[in-house]
Structures are given as C-alpha cells and as structure tokens.
Amino acid sequence: MKYVDEFRDGTLARKLADAIAREADPGRNYAFMEFCGGHTHAISRYGVTDLLPANVRMIHGPGCPVCVLPIGRIDMAIRLALSRPDVTICTYGDCLRVPASDGLSLLKAKARGADIRMVYSAADALALAQKLPEREVVFFAIGFETTTPPTALVLRQAQALGLANFSVLCNHVLTPSAILTILESPEVRELGTVPLDGFIGPAHVSTIIGSRPYAFFAEEYRKPVVIAGFEPLDVMQAIRMLIRQVNEGRAEVENEFTRAVSEEGNLKAQGLVSEVFELRRSFEWRGLREVPYSALRIRAPFAAWDAEAKFGLEFVSVPDNRACECGAILRGVKTPIDCKLFGTVCTPENPMGSCMVSSEGACAAHYNYGRFRDIPVVAGTAS
Amino acid sequence: MKYVDEFRDGTLARKLADAIAREADPGRNYAFMEFCGGHTHAISRYGVTDLLPANVRMIHGPGCPVCVLPIGRIDMAIRLALSRPDVTICTYGDCLRVPASDGLSLLKAKARGADIRMVYSAADALALAQKLPEREVVFFAIGFETTTPPTALVLRQAQALGLANFSVLCNHVLTPSAILTILESPEVRELGTVPLDGFIGPAHVSTIIGSRPYAFFAEEYRKPVVIAGFEPLDVMQAIRMLIRQVNEGRAEVENEFTRAVSEEGNLKAQGLVSEVFELRRSFEWRGLREVPYSALRIRAPFAAWDAEAKFGLEFVSVPDNRACECGAILRGVKTPIDCKLFGTVCTPENPMGSCMVSSEGACAAHYNYGRFRDIPVVAGTAS
Amino acid sequence: MCLAIPARIVELLPGDACRVDLGGVRKEISLALVDGAEVGDYVIVHVGYALSKLDEEEAEQTLALFAEAGLAGPALAAATEDGA
Amino acid sequence: MCLAIPARIVELLPGDACRVDLGGVRKEISLALVDGAEVGDYVIVHVGYALSKLDEEEAEQTLALFAEAGLAGPALAAATEDGA
C-alpha cells in the first residue's frame, strides 16, 4: 500500500528513535498530548512507546468522538428507536457499544428489538432512507471536523431530493474548542498537575480546517503544536519536532503532514459545513462537562431533516458512573490504571465508561494493547 | 365426547348396515349424491362404503367450498398479497394449497414472501387487524351458508369499530343453487349418464337455512333429499331413509338431524346475512362454470370493507388444467380414477385440481383413504 | 373446514362469547349467532361460532332409532315423519 | 472511526464519485468534497469520502526527512520551516 507501508517502516522507525533519543534532553521530562484517538491507536498498535526515551511521555487526549459523547446523547437515540418501531437508526460501528442509561447501549437496544444499523458512510444512511420509504431513517452523526462535511453533504442531498423520511441526529464537535478547554482546565493552567509541553494535532482534521486554527494556542498558551499524520512514523516525527520546539523554546504550529494539509484547509468543505451547520452555544462533553461553542447544530433551513426538531428529542444530562475516571483521563489528569474499575468491572465487553468503548479510547487502548506493561512478563524457559 | 362418540358406534353401525341390506332392493341400483364434502370425508374416514350393499353407490357432490373455488378467485388474493407488501391475507387452512395460476397457491405465495396467515375463525382475522394497525388485513372468506354468518358478523363489527385496515374478499356460495345446477346439467337431466336417486343434504348448512329450501328440488325434480349429520351413523341412517323413499316412490325432504335442524333454520343468522350480503348475479364455480345467483357479495353500506372494491380487484377467469377432470367429478359424471393424472402427476403434495386439495375433495379422499380399493391387497403370510 | 361438532357450554363470557367443553378440552367460542343458550346446553360449533343449539331429546330419539335398526321391522316410518 | 488512508483514484464515476485502489482492493468513494481530482491522484479517504488530495512530492520529502534522521545533525530545522 503506497504511502501507507512506507510510513510504518521499522528501519526508519529505529532511525527516528535514535534521533529522538539524541535530541531529547536527558535532564528534563517531556509530556505531549496526542489530542486525537487516531494517534492514541497508532501509538498503542505499533508500540511507539517502546521507541521513546523514558523521559518522553505521551498523554492521551479527548480526541475520540465516541469517548466524548455524553450518555444523554446516546439515550436520545435509544429512546427514539425503542419508542418508534418505524425508526431505523444508522450510525458508525464505533457508537454501537457506548454505554448509556439503564444498562443499555445501541447494541443492546438492538437486541431488544430496536432497528439499529451500522453504516460505513453517511451516504449509506441516505441510500437506506431512499430504499425504505416506509421507515424513518435517522443518521446518528458523530465526529470531529472530518466527518462533518459528509454529514453536511447528505443533509443537502436530502433537501434537494425532498427526502422526508431521512433526518440527522447531529453530535458533531469541534477540535479547537476541546483543546482550549484542556488548556483552560485548572489542572493544566494553575495546578500544574498535568505538565503539558505540547500537542500533536490530528492531520485529517486539518485536511479540512487547515493548520491555522491552532495558531491561537501556540501564541496565547505558549504550547507547541505539530499536526501529524496517523502512521507511526508520522507520530514519531511529530514527537521529534515537538522536542525540538521545547528545546528551542519555540511555541509554533508546525505541519508534519505536508502531504495533505495546508494552512487554509479544504475551503469547499468548510463552505459546505457553514452552509448547513451553526455553532451550538454549549454542548456537553464526557469528561469536560459543558464546553461553550464546541459543537454544531443543523441550521433552520434544514430543520425538516434535524431529528432533534422532527421528533422533539430532549437532551437530559446523565452523570457518568461515579467510579469511572474517564473525565480525568480525557483531561490527561489520570491514566487508565488509576481507575479502580479498569480491567475488572470495566472491560471492553462490559464498558462502564466511554474510554473503554472505542479502540481509540485511552482505557480500551491500554486494555487491548498495553495491559502487559502493568505486569512484568516472565521470560520463556526455552526461547 | 357426548353426542359424538355415540354416532360413531360400530355396533350400531352393524345394525344399520343390516337394516340397509335388508331394505335395499337387490333388483335395482341406488345412486345417491352426498352434496357436501363433510359427508364425503365421513364416508371415507369411517369406511362407510364397506357397510353398504354393492348396489348402493355414493356420488361425491360439489359441496366442498375449497373444491369449487375457481382459480381466478385465488389469483385475486395472491396478486394482492404479492403486489402490496402491507397486505396480510387471512384464510381458513384448507385454502392455502389450492392451486392457482403460475404454479402458485397461497402457500407458495407465502414462501415467496407474501404475508399469508391461517386463521381458525373470521373473528381471528378481525382481531389481527386490530392488533396490526399498520397492516391491511384481508380476510379471504370462503364457505357455504355455515361460514357466511360469521363473516357477516365480523363485517358488522368492523363497521361498528370503524376499523379501516380490515376487509373481506368474499367468496361465499350457496348450496341450493349448486344442487339446482347439477339437476339442470345435461348429464343428469337428459343423458341419464348420472343416475341420481337422491341427495344427502348437509346438516350444518340447514342449521342456518333450515330444511325448507330443499323442498323445491324434491317437488320439481322428484328427487328425495335427506338432511343428515356428519357422523357416520347419521350418513348411514340418511342412506337408509333415501332407500326407503326410493322404494316407496316418494320424493320428500326428510330431516335426519332433528337434533339441531328445524324447518326454518336460524333466523337470526339469516337476518344478519341478508343485512350484509346480497346475491351476485352470477359466480364461477370450478367444474360447474358460471352459476347464476349462486354466490354472495358485500352490500354497498359495507363497501369500505369489501376488498374487491377497496383494492380494485378484478376477477379473471382461468381455465383449469386440461387433463383435470374435477369438473366432471364435481358433477358426478366421473370418478377420480377416471382422471389420467390421479395419483401420478396429481397427488395431495402436487394437486393439479381442486378436488385433490381439501381432504373433503373427491380426489383427495380417494387418494388418502380409498386408493387401496383400486389394487387388490395380497393377504399377509401369517396373520 | 366443514367441521361442525356438538360441545357443552360450561361458562358464559362477556361479549356474546362462551366457553365450551368437548371431552375435557375447553375453548372459547362466539354465541353471537344463537339466542338464549345457557350453561349446560350443547351447541353445534363451526369455525369458532355456535350455529345452533342441540336438542338433547331429539338426539336420544335418533340414537334410539339407530338401535332399533337391528330389529327387523317398520319402526322407521313413523320417526321420519317426525323429523322432516 | 478516525481512519484516514491514502488511496489512488483508478476511475472517475458519475455523480462526483470515483473508484480508488488500495493495495489491489477497490472501493467506490465520493469526490464531492475535493475539486479537480483525476485518475492517478492519491486522495485521503475517510468514511467513504475523499477529504483532500495527497501531494506526492511532499510525501517523498517527508520520507526523505525520516531517512535522514539516522544521520546525526541538524538536517531537520530547514525542513520544518517548510512544513508549518
């Protein structure tokens, strides 16, 4: 796979590891947050940690759209699907197992008879609505800036087609607002309990929004940002670039993913998004509570395709499980093993919190890929 | 089972057999038509023939509502069910296997995805419509005068309830018109190919219409009629009574089933039927072709529940399989073994004609119960 | 489908319905077509509806007729007039 | 769901769609968000949509940077200015 395999090359990885080791100052610690779950996944999947010096620590940020989706939003979809037998909810596969109220999830609601279907793309949900005119097809849309333009597209198509049985339950959220909230959190800002030396920004978000929106953080909060691709060499290179900025006292927005990210981003997609969506005044994030201007809602001309308006859906905030530390983990304050439930009560089969759901969540990534690090391995007797 | 078992008693049967043998004139042949499939079934099921003298022959008449239902009527239901996925057809179990056009039957249409359900009673169809408000429930009603009052009742109930998703595809037919047609057929009237010395009339039809409607035949055509119950002793007693009439040169309507049949019948049921139904000018019968004033249709005030009106269903007459002798068999002109298809191409699993469908049909009764009579049994070596 | 069997009413139910007993098996049927049926009466049941009541005396007489058939003789003549 | 992978356009299809190839596997995706993409171009694919084109020259340069990492030295500085 061209432009994929090259960026996973073990030989190059060793070279980058050497360079990082060489350039990292042994006299100090580096703590970088990879904002996005995609990076969390790459780090765990390829074992990037093993290639970093001990004084370079990666903090998993809140950048998994599944992880930050509050219980109350899933409840809205479940209530709708269980109360209206004519409704079909379509969503991306990752959302199906997010724990909601009453011990349910979309998957468990499906097992109770709700019509819940996994789609690969927003376009599939639209096509399903066309195929099943007698059903109400609701696309449960989640994601950051990358998945938003496709949702905008299908909303515009539904309008153009006058497709009355299609609607979108919109949960799209914004990356910069989330980063801002972390930077504004007392732990980072005042207490210093979370030493944050820089951010790795998600490349695919920037293919849409460009690199410019991060300039504010770099300048205002004096935090270096490197926008990086999702292959492990991209991540390592980004870490190296962050180390350099720290070493040199710089706080800039740098772009590691020059192969697809520009400063201004995808203007066509941006135009589409602002035609269809507008800012919500506030939105609840799991772990970050209410975050002002951090999410999108569907504009008035598209209200007929807005499931919240169409079905009169009410958001009711639901507290997370008390023992679940997702909130603190998403802010970088705690790690999965700080949670008492990790690996016993809370497992990928029975997730108690959202971080255990998606393989991009911090808890799931540690459970699936990193659990062995908590327990020393006994060497094989022979090999 | 009181009033059931007593009428199947083998000891009494032998006594009646003796009486019949005693009373039948060895110098002549007797041929009686049991009009109704219920009697055909009783005769075959209990082996009544074995208790009759050789010169008393029973002819199976057209009195099975399934057997006389023309292909075109079943086609109406199948076309409706296959073309409208929101339609559920309910009918009595016997109708499911009646062969229709294109190698289909209601059962095969069901296997092709049509929603066809068996009900025990018209009331069950009505209840289903109430239970499934999102579906169009159509009751495919067939039967003689006995099943007509229940259909009338559910139509009145549907009207009272304003139940918009229920309707009836009415195929109710009338016993006296069918008998008249047989009496008027050239074989009976002119050619004498069917020697017909009398009729056994169905008791349950007469519980509704009484015995009076048969008086006309007795007088006009000089044919004795005995209304008889469906237990085998009833049938034997009726045969005995017919023999007596023949011997004595009488042609009267006699009532063997005095325990539940009166001269006037069930006036309440009759009133209900005439409130809801009116005569069709003509109706096609399988085997008898078009028979004037031989069937009922739903009156105008109930048009909203008349599936023919509601769905604009057209009856298209379809000829029977050329080789099928059902028509001649239903008129008493031929017997099942006169048909080339009997027992090879045409079997209960693959009925070619309607007489092979219901166990009350002449061909099915002979296939299921009487086939051994065509082939001499080799005696057991030991027993 | 031309089944019609006698069963005994064991309970009157709301909505013109009743429960009948046939050899220990019980089933709910409609009485909407028959007036004045009471617990203990036998009715002729067809597709879930009582079509008529059964006259027990007549039933016994019919059985008696059958029984007499064994005896040679003209016992039948009188009875048939009765029944027509 | 945060998958985003580069794939090569092998066929333009009606309705702003195209077929892409990834290691011999082909899939239809939407080009509605990207202008001017042509057969042979690589695009970044996410939930069935191309998000942007991939600049092959930049990709080669990035790989070259990685390769240089093995050599001690300050080769990186210049490159990063390039990229930001």
Place this chain on the structure above:
Amino acid sequence: MSLAGTVRKGYVRPLDLKHGRVDMGHGAGGRAMAQLISELFAAAFANEHLDRGDDGAVLPAPAAGERLVVATDAHVVSPLFFPGGDIGCLSVHGTINDLAVMGARPLYLAASFILEEGFPLADLARIVASMAHASRESGVPVVTGDTKVVEQGKGDGVFITTTGVGALPVGREIGGANARPGDAILVSGTLGDHGMAIMAQRESLAFDSEIASDTAALHGLIGAMLDAVPTIRVLRDPTRGGLATTLNEIATQSGVGMELDEAAIPVQPQVAAACELLGLDPLYVANEGKLIAICAADDAEPLLAAMRAHPLGERAARIGTVTADPNAFVQIRTSFGGRRMVDWLSGEQLPRIC
C-alpha cells in the same frame, strides 16, 4: 464449545442471567462467547470430556464387537416452553430415542445452538438447565458443542441440533427394513400427546386442556424390551408425521403392507377431543416419548408384557399386523366397521413441533 473454562473467573463481570440478552458478540468467537460458554453451557453440562475445552471431545470407543450409531436432529419447536417440557429436554430425548430405536446404547451427545440476537439469557439458562437435567437423568452426557448467534429476525429464539453417538452390539439388527408379513405391530402408549400439547399453545388455535407432552428418553424401555425379546425387528419413534407417517416409512422400507385395528390404538380422550375440535387425526400427530415395535407374531405377547412392566410402556398395545403388499399400503379397520388407508402425512399437520 472450545472455550469452556478458558475465561479467568473474577476478571470479568459474570453474565447477567436475569436481565441480559444474547447479542451478536456472544457469537463472534471472542471473549463474550467464551464467557457465555464457560458460565452457562460448561457450567450446566460439566463433565470431563467437555471440560477439556477443545474443539471436540475425545471419548472411549465402544467395546470390542460393538458398532457405532450416529443420529442427528435439529430442534426448532415453537413455542420453546410447553406443558410437559421445553426445547431443551426435547433435544436430549429426541436424539437419545433415535439412537435407542436402532437398538444402540446411547453414549454421548453433541449440542449445537443457534441463538437469535435479543434472546433473554434467563430463557436460555432455563433451557440449558432442562437439557442438563435430561442428560443427567438419561446418563448421556453432552460432551461437545457449538454456539452461533444470528441477527434478530433471522432466527427464532433458539434452535438446538443434538447429535448422538451410541454403541450397537454386533448381531443386533433393528431397522425399518426388517418388517415381515405376519409380524405384530405394537405401540408403547397413547398417541398424539406431544403434538397436541404444542398445538394448545398456538395463539390462533388456543384451547385449554391438561394435555402434556410425552417427551421422554426411551432407551430404558427399549433395554427392557430387548431383554425380553432380543429379536425385535423394527423400533421407531413416531415423531413428526405421527404414527401414520412412521408406519408408512417402515412399510416402504420393508416393502410390506400393514393392517391396523383402530379400536386398539390408544389415544387419550383429551387428545381425541382436541383433534376433533381442530379437524386433525391423532394418527398424524407427533409423539416424543413413544415407540413403535414390530416383532414376530409369536413374540408379541412377551414383548407387550415387558413394555407394560415399564413406566413408559404402561399403555402399550398391539395395534396391527404386517401384511404382504407390494404397494406398501398401510390400512386400518375402523372401529366403525369399515376399512381405509392410512397414508403418509401430506402437507403440514402441525407446524414446528420438534
């Protein structure tokens, strides 16, 4: 059932057997499936073979001089629970009976489950407990198994296929092809109980009765019968299609006719009445704890005595005689005094009875 016991206890929350439901993950082959198997199936069926946790069971072979007998049956009965039993015990009895009527000693069962997404785990637990109970009572362990899950609307709660392995002594030849003219035809008890117990539950035909399924394992009865008459020629359990169809099968296999005596055929009054009500014939209604035996006429009395001495054969009766008939017609002398054929079941008499 390859994952029996492979999930460490305490590492995950136990299955919610009260309110939980089957979901697709329970069939995906991963940890959820391993948990379902170990906490539900392996716990209920526990035995040394199953506990091994491999993809199959390793078992002692039959004794020298014995042959193997293998029988398999899918069980798709609806409803799953019915008076007198449920799909669980039915699936154990049904396959044990198929082995036993071959004259075999039933040794082992394999059980394969197809679960529908959304099926309550509480119901599944009840069914599995019933299977385990039937298996223990009959002394035939479930030694291996399999679990699949299908989407809601692609199954019907649970389907269970059981496969049985038994041992058959060399020289014992029981089979449907062995009936000879003159042989006596026996049944072990009343007919139609199982099918009518199921029928009573069908929404559209519901009636009240005390009819209960006769589901039972017959190998004990058969053992007693073979002790009394080792030369029994045919044994068969008249399940789907009832006595009538099973006799037609045997007649066709053996190339013989049969003549039955209706008056001798035992049918419970309530079963007869329910059949009357619905227009059914008890000869075509399914049984799950009855058998047909055919033996030489001279052996009929001792065989009948042996059957009647066993609790499952108390109402055994001799119901007819094998005749020579190249047409393989089964005929009956009716109690009424006539004669007719008793043909194969045509169409469906009762849906989904086993």
Place this chain on the structure above:
Amino acid sequence: MSLAGTVRKGYVRPLDLKHGRVDMGHGAGGRAMAQLISELFAAAFANEHLDRGDDGAVLPAPAAGERLVVATDAHVVSPLFFPGGDIGCLSVHGTINDLAVMGARPLYLAASFILEEGFPLADLARIVASMAHASRESGVPVVTGDTKVVEQGKGDGVFITTTGVGALPVGREIGGANARPGDAILVSGTLGDHGMAIMAQRESLAFDSEIASDTAALHGLIGAMLDAVPTIRVLRDPTRGGLATTLNEIATQSGVGMELDEAAIPVQPQVAAACELLGLDPLYVANEGKLIAICAADDAEPLLAAMRAHPLGERAARIGTVTADPNAFVQIRTSFGGRRMVDWLSGEQLPRIC
C-alpha cells in the same frame, strides 16, 4: 434423514429444482419431506449408511486401540455463497478440521439442515452438491441427517449443523492445554482470507478484490505433519475470532504466554489492504483452511518443512514462541519495533462468517 429412498419413483412428480421453493410441508415429516430427502439429500450424499434410511447410521467402530472424537458446529454464514466457497463445503470442511486438529482421522459426518420457508430449491441443490463434493473429496461421508423448515422470517435461508466422528490412536495427545514455554508457534498459511472474502460481500461495506475464502479440509495436511512430527503438542484451526483469539484460547488453556513476531505472520496484501480500508486487524479475521501448530522448538524446522511440502501449507511460517506467563498474555513484537498485547477478540469483528 430417516426417509431416504422411501418414496417410490414415478409415483409423484419430481421436485422442481429450478423454480421450486421450500415450503412448510417440506419439514412436516410427511411425503413432501420424504421426497426432498430422497431426491435431493440422499441422491447427493449416497452411501451405504445413509441409504439404509433409518433415523441414524450404523457404522463400523474405530480400530482397536483408537478412541472416538466428536465435534459439532453450526454454520450460519451470510451470504451463503461467497468467493471460494459456500455454506455447503464450509460446513464439511469446518467439522472435518475440528476433528483433524484433535489428531483424529475423520470418519463420518452427520448433517442437520434448518431451512427457511421460501428458500429456492435451486440454491439448496447447489449447496448440497457442494457439500457432497467436499465430502467425497475429503473421503468423509455424510452418513445421517435431519431436515427442519421454519417460517419465513424465522431463519435465514439455510443453517447447517455438521457433526463429525473420528478415530484417535491411543497415545496421541493433541490439545489446547499442551503448549509449554519455549515451544514454537506455527501457522500453515496466510491469515484472514475467509473472513475478508465474506466481508467483501456485505452490502454496506462492499469492495472489489480477488480475495477468496481459504475453506479447505485440513486432515491431509495434518496427516503429513503428524508423519513428520508425531509429537505435535497443539493443533487448532483459527476460525471465528481469528489467530488472535485462538492463540488466547490456547494460552489460557495451557496457562502460558506467547510472543509473536508480527513480521513473520503471513497476510495476503489484498487482505491487509481490505483490513486497512475497514479498520480491521487481520489477526482477528476468520480462517477456514488454516491451522496453528505448536511443537517443541527443536521440532519446528522439520514440521515447517512437512507443512511447506503440502499444497495447503505452502506459506507456512513460524510466527512466535510460547512463554511462561501466568497471565496467559499473548504479546507481539511489531514490525515497527514496539511491543503490544494481542488480546481476545472483543465484541464482534465480522458478523456471521461461518
């Protein structure tokens, strides 16, 4: 399959295998079922055991000194036909493999069918022909069977449960509990082919590729392997849950850890690419013609040589080593240079793959 051959030819019209469909009568136990069995199943599988037409098969027992092995699997794959195979051959291979990985010589198969009303007889005939072909090619006959029909919407075309019986020489002990620290872990070829061939057919994820299922019977390969290294400790076919889950099963059963070498694990480029496209991991994707073998480190080379000499093992590879680890963790050294766990499959990776 008790009715095989019991319907007289010429007496009824043959089944319409072109346009006919399964209806409820085909499962009711009567003549329609007998016809389906005799004209379709019995005709395709014909062998002396099945032809007997009883409710079970009477079979020669294994040789003296051999034990029995029994394995059962329900097959519910969707779609029923896929590149490289169909549910028919899959159901034969799957169960043969479960016997073969126990070290057993597969002898007989029992097949139980659950058909959905309305299923085209033409499709059923194709599936049965494919089963019969797989059965003949593998030399393992279908000796008994069963057929049930469920209403439309209560099934999914056809489900097939196959149960296999095999013979295992005394002294041969292969099982998931036998892995020991230091042992070598081998696979017989590329991983994930079957699951991705199925995935490519799913409407919502459809992609074009040349990926075909690897479905195959492995007893020939295993025979060759046992000839070369009779002391193989563990064999298993990594089906549902893929390599990852199967290794975790073995690790847990044996109470050992494992360390894999990602670079050594064979995966076809198109399978890797398709996984990339859908966000899946080939280690969790199902295989139907591959096996895992674990043997003493010293035996690894001869075993690998034996595998590579067989057509089904050409791409065999040594992929890792068993470690001592009371946590039974399976770990992997990534090609990238890091290390991570390879855990049990959690949730569902691919629905209805077997």
